Amino acid sequence: ALRKQSDWRALVLFSPFFGITYGHSLLFLLASFLNRVSPKSVWKNPIQPMFLTHDQAEVERYKQDPLIQRMITSRMAYEIFRGCVSIRARAKEISLPLLLLKGGEDHISSVKEAKVFFERTSSRQKQIKIYPHCFHELLHEEERKKVVAILREYLTNMGLYQNTDK
Secondary structure (H helix, E strand, O other): OOOOHHHOOOEEEEOOOOOOOOOHHHHHHHHHHHHHHOOOOEEEOOOOHHHOOOOHHHHHHHHHOOOOOOEEEHHHHHHHHHHHHHHHHHHHHOOOOEEEEEEOOOOOOOHHHHHHHHHHOOOOOEEEEEEOOOOOOHHHOOOHHHHHHHHHHHHHHOOOOOOOOO
16 A cells, blocks of 8 residues: 555555554564574464454354465564564555554454554544454454444445445
């Protein structure tokens, strides 16, 4: 979204990852160290399915999905953390209209860092909506209809969506 913003009409972010909820700095240091000494070493993916959504059927689908990556290399972990640092530092460069949607009980990505990112953007038209009782996967939560309604309203107001279901 930073390059050629003129090609885009708006930026909509669902549960963006700008840092982990707990221990971000410590894990970034660990990932940096491991990237230097053993970049190809493999760790178990730390994402716990039970923290994705309150919908247990979705949690079970996630656990069974063969396309979900269960392992992560030190290099990948380091690059993810490095990307978080970079985007937070460059947030002010974002001037696109922005809608940021986030679960208030997200245990995977930091709500605090999402709010900091939102405040740092230079977007004149921006809106943040925190769903207090939702986890990370907003479109798989019980409140998904509210999330979709906000998205439709936003896109309609931006002239990017026209409801044809009438």
